Amino acid sequence: MRTQAAIAPSAIHQPAIHQPSAAVPGGELANALNTVGATRLVERGAELYAEGAAADSWYQVRTGMIRLCKLMPDGRRQIEAFLLPGDFFGFEPGNEHSFAAEAVTDSVVVAYRRSRIDQLTASNPSLMQRLLTLAIKQLCEAQQKLVLLGRKTATERLACFILEMLERSGGTRVVNLPMSRTDIADYLGLTTETVSRLFTALRQDGILDLPHPHRLVVQDREALEEISDGAQ
Amino acid sequence: MRTQAAIAPSAIHQPAIHQPSAAVPGGELANALNTVGATRLVERGAELYAEGAAADSWYQVRTGMIRLCKLMPDGRRQIEAFLLPGDFFGFEPGNEHSFAAEAVTDSVVVAYRRSRIDQLTASNPSLMQRLLTLAIKQLCEAQQKLVLLGRKTATERLACFILEMLERSGGTRVVNLPMSRTDIADYLGLTTETVSRLFTALRQDGILDLPHPHRLVVQDREALEEISDGAQ
DNA sequence: CGAAACCTTGAGCATGTTCAAAAATCGTGG
């Protein structure tokens, strides 16, 4: 819980980190939706909704971190995304959620009922435009991840992950990693052991410090960028 | 060229295979956009647009097959999707295409200028609603592929691919595969050799026939479904 | 403070890759 306490405050002050230069910053959209949201606390490890649950709302993270997970019948897991304050999620084409949403740390999310959103968009077409832009942006991010999972090596994947978390940490060289090594592995299509070994290797190469399993300091960002492209 | 000639006609008669039961069938959306599209022929192997090209239009496949590709600096390639008649593509959050679009077979696509779509949606909010539903559907499909690339074995990936192509072939047990083994490998995050070996293994297990490298007949769909889940 | 969970490290192994060559198919030109 201490880890979480250390992360939430900085996150609160950067509510739209994930879309720093986007056409649809989370804050703006959130303002438009302000009156119709229901705030909800989700404790660390708890499920906001399960895979297959009725999808009647969209959500936005206010504080904390949410992970979206899919499970295969035999227990293999893929994490689709780690969501930070400002991020929207829960869009579904059908009436069921196609993945579970769980809290990595104690989190606050706002739920917007679809029926209420439909009412709002009917009278406010620019809101719909923003939602479309947001969905397209998320599509593009998912497609970028296809390259990572389909074609990158383990080292390249971890370098990409660290850079991604670094960008979302808003300007510092310090990255908080509240999720477990297993979470990182399930996000990158690797095993816990491989992730752990690669962290050690990057530390031994002087590319990063690991003062704590859940906190890293990037020492050589350019090296990470070279590794992440496959320049090696 | 004979392969393409054999495939295009059947494709023409099933223009919306990819969204057979969708809330936003390609045909309906296409009708709404009818007046603003510009038809374009793309020859086998040719590029409709390059990665990084200006993204000023959205597209729909009319006939043939389009592949969306991303390249890494060293030449590794990931195919994001194979698009069939009825499928929309080319949505981008920014002003550049984040992947190339190339014709697998001689294809006809319709291009809709973004500026014209913006005009249409301004006067027709339900069109925007349909575009949003379409984008969310594509997001969901991309997320499904993350599980495939992140967590499935080579055999499971190929079984998923065959089932996907089967669904899109509209009811028969015969699947046309106009793309090369390398294309399939780049779609599934494997190598050409592995794909070829797995096809051979499935044939030897009596699960499918391969009368021709570009045509397969599914003999045991249930076996494919079991394999694709990881039930093995 | 102590038990449980998580992280790290090691050694052996398996899946899928790489490199190489043979077989099949394609597609043009006679």
Added chain:
DNA sequence: CCACGATTTTTGAACATGCTCAAGGTTTCG
């Protein structure tokens, strides 16, 4: 319609990356 060179597909053998299984350390949290 057939022949021939180019391309693609298939098959084989050796190899490497990342996984599995196992044990020892560290961190978490009641």
